[in-house]
Amino acid sequence: MELRRDVFQAIADPTRRAILTLVALQAMTPTAIAENFDSSRQTISKHIQILTECELLRQEQTGREIYYYINAKKMKEVADFIEPFRKMWDDRFNKLESIMKKHKSKN
Amino acid sequence: MELKTQIHAEDGRQELTVTRTFELPVELLFKAYTDADIVAEWMSTNVLKLENKAHGGYRFETIDPKGNKHYFNGVMHEIVPNEKITRTFQMEGTPFPVQLEFLEFESIDADNSKLTMHIVYKTAEWRDRMLQMPFAFGINMAHNRLQEIADKLK
Numbered sequence: 413m414e415l416r417r418d419v420f421q422a423i424a425d426p427t428r429r430a431i432l433t434l435v436a437l438q439a440m441t442p443t444a445i446a447e448n449f450d451s452s453r454q455t456i457s458k459h460i461q462i463l464t465e466c467e468l469l470r471q472e473q474t475g476r477e478i479y480y481y482i483n484a485k486k487m488k489e490v491a492d493f494i495e496p497f498r499k500m501w502d503d504r505f506n507k508l509e510s511i512m513k514k515h516k517s518k519n
Numbered sequence: 520m521e522l523k524t525q526i527h528a529e530d531g532r533q534e535l536t537v538t539r540t541f542e543l544p545v546e547l548l549f550k551a552y553t554d555a556d557i558v559a560e561w562m563s564t565n566v567l568k569l570e571n572k573a574h575g576g577y578r579f580e581t582i583d584p585k586g587n588k589h590y591f592n593g594v595m596h597e598i599v600p601n602e603k604i605t606r607t608f609q610m611e612g613t614p615f616p617v618q619l620e621f622l623e624f625e626s627i628d629a630d631n632s633k634l635t636m637h638i639v640y641k642t643a644e645w646r647d648r649m650l651q652m653p654f655a656f657g658i659n660m661a662h663n664r665l666q667e668i669a670d671k672l673k
Contacts, residue, residue: 436651438614484647494526496653502524505539505634508561512547515557 422466427451428459432482435469439479528650533643535650537636545632549601549624564591571598577606593617601626608638615649616641 422428431445446456460480463469470483528535541548551557555566558579565580578592590611597605604622609615621637640646 436648482648482651484644484651494528494650497650498522498524498526500653501526501537501539502522504561505524505541508548508551509541509543511557511561512541512543512551515550516543516547 422462422468425459427456428463431456431459431463432468435480436482439472439481441477441479445480528646531643533641533646534637534639535646537638538633540627540631540633542630543632544630545601545624545626548632548634552604552622553598570595573597593620616645618645618649 423432427449430449434440434445434448442457442460443453445460446453449456460469464471464480467483469480471478471480473479524537524539526535526537543551551561553569553571555569558564558569559566562579563581565582567578567580569575569577573595575595575598576592577595578590581589581591583589592609592611593607595604595606597603601624603624604620606620606622607617608620609617618641619639621635621639623635623637625633625635627633638646640649
């Protein structure tokens with residue numbers, strides 16, 4: 413349970429959430445990640461380290477480069493990532509429903 | 520508040536199912552998927568093309584708050600009015616592979632209907648990555664930094 417709390421603390425930080433967003437799209441090297449931020453390379457490395465320690469990111473060596481990946485298993489365990497997906501569809505469908513209700517009353 | 524939308528996604532499978540009931544007659548629910556102006560409204564997108572027939576295609580253009588354009592397209596495989604749409608879906612300019620979507624429209628009674636979307640992905644891993652997108656983007660969409668970075672990537 414100790415680890416679980418750490419994970420939620422990890423994603424409470426906006427920079428770390430931004431890093432997760434980047435890596436969710438594609439695996440990236442620390443240099444490529446850091447290029448997206450104004451903060452120092454060192455600060456970003458620290459954030460990456462925290463995310464890796466919480467197992468939200470995992471690293472893989474490809475040649476001389478280290479790439480960071482989203483750790484799907486961990487994300488599922490700790491954050492139930494289906495919920496935001498469900499919420500996204502629910503919001504969309506609510507909009508569809510209200511638009512069509514108006515459409516119905518017009519006819 | 521209870522969400523009306525249900526997601527069924529089993530571990531390790533390359534598919535998922537989205538179901539939702541609507542307080543709408545099935546005809547209106549179906550129309551929301553086939554009328555270009557209405558699609559544009561609820562999906563918040565520009566509809567460049569929407570051909571509701573087998574072998575027809577569709578293409579949407581969505582403009583984010585930064586003015587960047589994102590494109591989505593697919594091909595219609597089968598369309599049965601008020602019953603089903605089978606189509607592909609792909610996000611252009613992203614590494615995500617094409618996905619196959621089976622949409623089933625059912626009438627519950629005169630005023631209520633149900634939609635079932637069965638989506639099949641290339642692999643289980645791609646499905647999980649797609650599932651993670653709203654999580655990754657959505658934890659705090661309002662956060663400027665996050666938005667900026669997401670925009671830069673597109």
